[in-house]
Amino acid sequence: MRWLKQQLRRQIREKRSQLTFTEKQLAARRVCMRLLQQPEYQKAQHIALYMSHHGEISTNLILRLALKQRKSCYLPVITPASSLEFVKVDSESRLEKNRFGILEPISRTKLIYPWQLDLVLTPLVAFDSTLHRLGMGGGYYDRTFAAENMKKHMPYMLGLAYDLQRINRLPHSDLDILLDMVITEKRCYNKGF
Template identity: 30%
Template sequence: MMNKKDIRKDILSIRDSLSDSQREALNNKIFDKVINSSEYKRAKCIFVFVSYRSEVNTHGIIKHALSSGKIVCVPKIISKDEGMKAVRIEKFSELVPGAFNILEPISTYKKIDETFIDLTYVPGVAFDRHGGRVGYGGGYYDRFLKKLKKDSEKIAICYNFQLLDEVPRENHDVSIYKIITD
C-alpha cells in the first residue's frame, strides 16, 4: 500500500491534469447525484467545503442548498491549533479568500454548533470503500468531524479516480459514511 504522501502526489497530479471540459462534465454528474440523494433531501442543516483549485466543484451545491431553504454552513479556518468552525452563510457572495486562499466567511459571527449539522460533505485527496480518507495533511477535518453528533452523515464528494482499493489509516482518522463520485 502506498503512503499518504505518495497518494497525495499521484492523485493531485491526475486531478490537476483534467481539462476544463472533463472537469465540468464530471462536476455536473456529481452535482446531480448530490442534490438527488436522500441524505441531501432530508438534511435541514448541511456543512459543505468550498471547493478550491481542482477539487470537485461545490459552488453549485452551495447555491442550490441556499435557494432550497437549507441552513448552509461552510468552513472558517481559525488557526492550526483551534482548527476550523462551521459558519452559516445566507448568500454565496458572503465568501472571501481566507486561509490558504480558500473562499470562506469573513467572520465567525454566524458560527453554528457542530451538533446541529445533519450532513457534512467532506473533501479529500483519496478515499476507499471502507470509509478511509486521505486529506491534505492538516488534520482540520478529522478534528472537526469528531465534534459532530453520532448520527450526522459524513459524505465524501470526489472524482472516481480518487477512489482507491485501500488507503492508509491512523487512529485519529474519522471514517466516511458514504462516497459520491461521477
C-alpha cells in the same frame, strides 16, 4: 505512513490536475445530481459544504440549489486551534482567501456547532473501499469530527470526489474519521463497495 500519504496525495493531485475544465464542470454537475437524489441530502436542513481548491469537485452548483431549496448552508473556517468552525452563508455572503488560499466567509457571526449539522460534504484527495478519506494533511476534519462532544450526534459524512481518486487501500490511523458515502461522477460508493 506519513511518507506514503504524501506520495498518494502527490499522485492523485497530479491525476486530478490533468482533467480539463469541461471534464471538471461535467463531473461537478453529475455529482450534484446524484447528491440531490440521496435521502440524507433531501432530509438535511443544516448542510456544511466547502469551497473547492486545487481541483477538488466544485460545490458551487450544490450551494446555489441548496439555498434555493431553503436549506441552511455553512462553510468551514479554520480556527487558531486547528479545527473547523462552520459559518452560515447565503448568496450575499462575502468570502476571502485564508492562509491556504481557500475561500472562507468574512463574517463569522452565524456559527453552528458541528454536532448540529445534518450533512457534511467533505473534500478529499483519495478514498478507499472502507470509506477512509485522505485529506490534504492538515487533519482539520478529523480533529473537528473526532472530538469527544461529537459522540452526541455525528452528522452524515459524505465525500465528494472524481472517480479517479478511488484507490484500493489507504493507510489510516484510529484518529481518521470514516465517511458514510462518497459520490463521484460515476457512482455512489457505500462501505465495502
